[in-house]
Amino acid sequence: MAISSVRARTTRLDLSTGTASERADTLAVEEPLQLEVDGEQLTVTMRTPGHDVELALGFLHAEGLLTSADDVVAMRHCTDVGPDGAPTYNLLQIGARPGSRLAGDRVARPFPTTSACGVCGSVSVEDVLSRAPAAPTGTDDVRVRAEVLAALPDALRAAQSTFERTGGLHAAGLFTADGDLLCVREDVGRHNAVDKVVGWALREGRLPLRADVLVVSGRASFELVQKAAMAGVPVLVAVSAPSSLAVSLARGAGMTLLGFVRPPRANVYAGEHRVDVAAGTGVGRPPTSVLT
Structure with missing residues (x-):
């Protein structure tokens, strides 16, 4: 059984006043997860x-x-015993479908990761754009109303059950364009939270996510835009700031990227055509001098 928080x-x-008192606190759990594919170690992430x-x-x-959950024929935890004698579930063994890219291309690709780093094999905007699905265009492209965008941070926050106890986790949430929550995941690593949401969508057969909105609790870094672009997400909403490379990638991928979404205001850094701005909402035109 996975344990996401512990008492300390x-x-x-x-x-x-210079006084001190003892009390119990709740901490978010951080543990390593080793991924093995066909018996070979692929990566270890916190x-x-x-x-x-x-x-x-x-x-x-x-x-x-x-590209599909069908590329994986088996997944199982290999249980071990931790220092306290309790079982751990920190090794995930993956069986790749013969002939799949997972079975062949991983050999020459080392993936050292931590809970703070999600950029492993992808090292450039061009690399991501060459593998990401094309952005949607035309009349079937998604549009999100300003009042929906304004409500998303609070909706994500309300769904963060472990954060409520610990105050120590990032979150990612997948919403419809009308603001209905589809999936929320928490993790000490912001990129892990996004991976969990995308993994859920992959298992549900929902990829590419052409009509949905991904919301993240912190900043929008390159690796988060990378993961969103690879999943076909048209709109990425961040509560905090984007990085310059994140904006470059979002623009190149044809995505909509919003940062500092803190009602009643938000900044649109790319893809403003998907934001349906009504008069008086407080969500203005996107900054034009962020990047040139």
Whole structure:
């Protein structure tokens, strides 16, 4: 059973009075997860236990090693015993479908990762664009109303059950263009949370995510836009700032990227045509001088 939080004893200091008191606190769990494909180690990432199969599927999809859940014929945890004698579930064994890219292309690709880094095999905007599905165009392209965008951060926050206990996890949520929550996942690594959401969508047969909105609880870095682009996500919403490379990738991929989505305002850095802005909403035109 995956444990996402633990209790720990702490000493609380009151810095204004110089007093101290003991109390229990709840901490987010961070443990390594080793991925093995056909008996060979692929990578080790630090993550919050839970939804490990989705995490693995999302990671492999973002790296272009699988396009369908059918490329994986088996997945199972190999249990071990931790220092405290309790079982751990930190090794995930994956069986690749013979003839799939996962079975062949992984050999020459090392993937050292941590809970803070999601860019492993993809090292350039051009590399991602060459593998990401084409952005939707025309009358079937998704549009999101400003009032829906304004409600998304609070909707994501309300669904973060482990964050409520620990205050120490990132989150990613997949929403419809009308603001209905489809899936939310939490993790110590922001890229892990996105991988878990994409892995869920892969298992559900929903990829590419042409009509949905991905919301992340922190900043929009390159690796998050990478993963969203690979999943076909048209709209990425971040509560905090994007990086310059994230904006470049979003523009190149034809995505809509919003940052600082903190009602009543938001910045649109790319793809403003998908934002349905009504008068008086407080969501203005996107900045034109972010990148040139």
